[in-house]
Amino acid sequence: MQDFIKTFFRQFRYTKSFSQFGEDVVIQSLFRDKKNGIYIDVGAYNPILYSNTHSLYLKGWHGLSIDPNPSLKFLYKIFRRRDIFANFAVGDADIHKYFMFSDGAFNTLDENVAQNLMNKKISFFSWY
Numbered sequence: 001m002q003d004f005i006k007t008f009f010r011q012f013r014y015t016k017s018f019s020q021f022g023e024d025v026v027i028q029s030l031f032r033d034k035k036n037g038i039y040i041d042v043g044a045y046n047p048i049l050y051s052n053t054h055s056l057y058l059k060g061w062h063g064l065s066i067d068p069n070p071s072l073k074f075l076y077k078i079f080r081r082r083d084i085f086a087n088f089a090v091g092d093a094d095i096h097k098y099f100m101f102s103d104g105a106f107n108t109l110d111e112n113v114a115q116n117l118m119n120k121k122i123s124f125f126s127w128y
Helices: 004-012 023-030 055-060 072-079 113-118
Strands: 038-042 062-065 082-086 099-101 124-127
Touching: 023 072, 072 082, 099 113, 113 124
Parallel strands: 038 062, 062 082
Antiparallel strands: 099 124
């Protein structure tokens, strides 16, 4: 499996990934020679950890990063100064709860997903 992953990423000529599942590697392959672009990252989470857009940012891009977690605003001010951070959720207007977990990568607006995570003993932090 490890050889398959190495071969897969080698075809994109970009081996450093910040994304959770290597999505940024695919994005880099599509925009390899593009500099100073603009992106919109919905559900952006952390400006570096699991980021689908951090590698673009390092190439000079900037954009709009959207996430309902208010504690991320400070991190974006420090690490992504060219970005605009919008602190809100995107989705169904009838959703009124945002479930936050000790590992923010699990944060969700979906109550069923949150309940499943809590049933799996993922440490629940709070909701608002």
